[in-house]
Amino acid sequence: MSDAVSEDFTDPLGPGSMLHELTRQTRWGLVATRAIVLEAAHPQIGAALMTNSTFVAHPWRRLRNTVLSAQRMVDPDKQVRQREAARLNRLHARITGTDGEGRPFNAADSEARAWVVATLFESTVTMCRLSGESLDGPVLDRLYAEFQAFLALMDPYGGKLPPTLREFWRYYASVVEERLENTEAVHVILDRLFAQVPAPPMLRDQPAVWAAGRALAGPAATAIVVASLPESLRARLGLAELPGTRTLMHAAYLSTRLATRLLPEAWTRLDTVMTMLDPAYAPRRGGDAQAGLRALPGLDVLSGLHVLPGLRRGAAKAGALLRLLTPVPGTAASGDSAVRSASRFFSEVLDQTGDGHLDWPDLAAMAREIATRLDLDAQDEDRLFAAFADWWRELQKELDTDGDGRITGHEYAAATAAMAGSALIRIAEVLFDITDTDDDQTIDAREYQALFRTAFDHDPGGGDAGERLTRGEFVRRFLSFMAGRRHSGAYDQMFAQS
Template sequence: MSQTTAAETVDVFGPDSMLRRLVNEARWGLAVTRATVLEAAHPQIGTALIGNSTFVTHPWRRLRNTLVSTQRILDPDQRVRTREAARLNRLHARISGTDPQGRRYDAMDAEARAWVVATLFESAVTMYRLSGESLDGPAMEQLYAEFRALLALIEGDSDRLPATLQEFWPYFDDMIEHRLESTEAVRVILYRLFANVPAPPLLRSHPAVWAAGRAVAGPVAAAITIASLPESFCRRVALPDLPGARALMHGAYLTIAVATRLLPDGWVQVGSIMSLLDPDHAGGSGPWESVRRKADQAAAMLRLITPAPDETNQATRSADRFFAEILDQTGDGYLAWPDLAAMAREIAARLDLDEQDEERLFNAFAVWWRELQTNLDADGDGRVTRQEYAASAACLPSSGLVKIADVLFDVTDVDDDQTIDAQEYQTLFRTAFQRDLTDKGDSYSRSAFLRQFLSFMTGQQHSIAYNSLLSQ
């Protein structure tokens, strides 16, 4: 069997790369959504998603981070690719455990990582076919070679995927028949994520409008996704064959394909769509910027005429709300190490930390977690309930949080001048510099940073900046 190594990926993702063009198209989202369902049916991946991922509670953040990571992993500069591959491997090396049946799972499992790449390739091919653009033999061979090169970049080799395209399809069918299961993660994606996905940043000021639209769009998105999946997979995991779903699915794919062909390229690029949904993503640029500005103006007008919500200052309610919106990153109703690890991952990804700084950050969060366990985990089950947190939040120790704040300040202060300037602030928070939070006119001192961080992380003070970092 021929072997693809990381060194061979140098020229694969050059100007003629099919994969680099594909992942910048908005319709790539259809393929990724479909692939995610197939991935989630793998017992290793499904368990890791349920126990460690924030894709349900923070789907837009996950989407944005995935886009940034994909751009890095396919960057023309080999050094950028290698750095991102190393970061992803460090991230996955921290995810392991045991599923409810007592089976071990590990995010570094070679078979599972190969399956992720396999589902993306097969979903890309399906996306082209359903869009009326079936790939010819050479194009499909090239695309498959690029996906194998992608696996080699992150895994070190591509041996877990068949060497040839002809061998891939029997492998894919065999995985469906003998390895996939009807996991909780599959059901969560199809029936909970689509039904309860929170509003993107652009529409957060219109919760009623978003909820009404989601009530219709959620079931439609689930039906379209299910109808696009292989029939053998649907039988395997007992997904329903809804009347009219296949016609709806074909119509959706063809509509997006027509839009891709007819609209200017800038309007259908994934970055442009993300900049519309999330103003912080592209720094306020792109062809959709005028649309976003008008939406912002309408939202501001609506806020002026809408009565402010009734807020109380009760400590227990404040702690309860902070628990739900910030601490419970995985959305399972408990505070445990995966929730704090998710915060560390988000910060490390935003700042693109190297291995040493990333390790310092995770160690600081680990210190805080041990404090929380010692002081709040009354029944010793390794997790903190919302009630346990709310009852004792006011008297929590802060030494762990101080350690996190110190590390966070150090890694944000890239020029090591002991202040965080406007550019460093925006890199971390993806928002404009907040002068009112500092004790200096144009920078953020360590003491001011520490005060603000502790006030937010103990639930005492609201912060738009930290809310955008850890909850949106």
């Protein structure tokens, strides 16, 4: 890492930065895993994780999106970084609520966001120390300056890290001693996430292999994380350090460093490992073709307009609804593998946060996943969230029979027909509009892949790779899936798989 000091430092987050290199190394996973535990112990962050995050129900999807976002934040192109920071700010501003003690939380809170960056910096330093890597004064100062720049990009008008390293360590110690709590989120991560993490896409068809590996790796991962935490925090969280775990921890950190130094670089790149775990993982820079199209003058305005006149659009909606109500050939029989039970659909698709019921955070998680995949601008993102919010209000009116503000699996199963109301059709319409980036009123293979990160022939409900979906066909497939009428490999990959 010390070699990086010789690089040009005019751009603290550019290609010559330590962060640019670290976020592309597999060992960055040790940093991120340890940091998320420290973050979860912060009351605001812990509450946001428990009520709004999909990290328990969909950990691999959350990991993929986190990796992509971190890499965008240190992209060589400053415009990509600024766009990603703006996107994160919009998404975080929508995550608000109250915790179990009635205390309000907001994911955009400046103090909480500063703590997130602080945990990443301190965990990076810990990774280097435990792996035997020396960080001398200039290198450590530079690394800290990069994390300060990272926070300034993410929260330019809010909280800041202390100006010097000496002050940072005092700040870090005070937060650990005075601010962190024994939150539910910490124990969910340590007790459930590692022990129950579902198989990554590559091993989904090998449950026995995954279960055997997880039985060994899960407890080891928990022990390594716990042993690396500050001693005072471990005591407050009631986490005992088992004999031998420090040796295991040092071995894990040291082995990752040796692997980085001795193995071919391509083998230790985070993108390589992510692709091995999830063949659909495809790192896309924020400045890809779609973002480039949206940057053209006037295109943001044009993306809200439709070529078809209002009358024809109304007819298309009516036709899509009629086709939805007409049984799809080969899926009407109850024994057909394409039919998913109401309870399975509820748990696999609708309950995004995995807390056993449906409420607004679940639908917001769906909207966030789409916005992240398509790297939407503010205008399209607002339209998408507004459509999902309308659907949530419609679902509450139709399905929330006891008026408690959320929908149980029983309430959903008793009135599944209400799923395909006018608000859901509106979501399908908005989704078509934001996916159809060239505004030709069809979804071609390139646009389809941008949304689903797969090809047509990977979708059991699709046709061949050269197919172009019309508005009506796209709406019909979306409604058929969201009404729980049939499987779709593409939509399952987006909403149902972990």
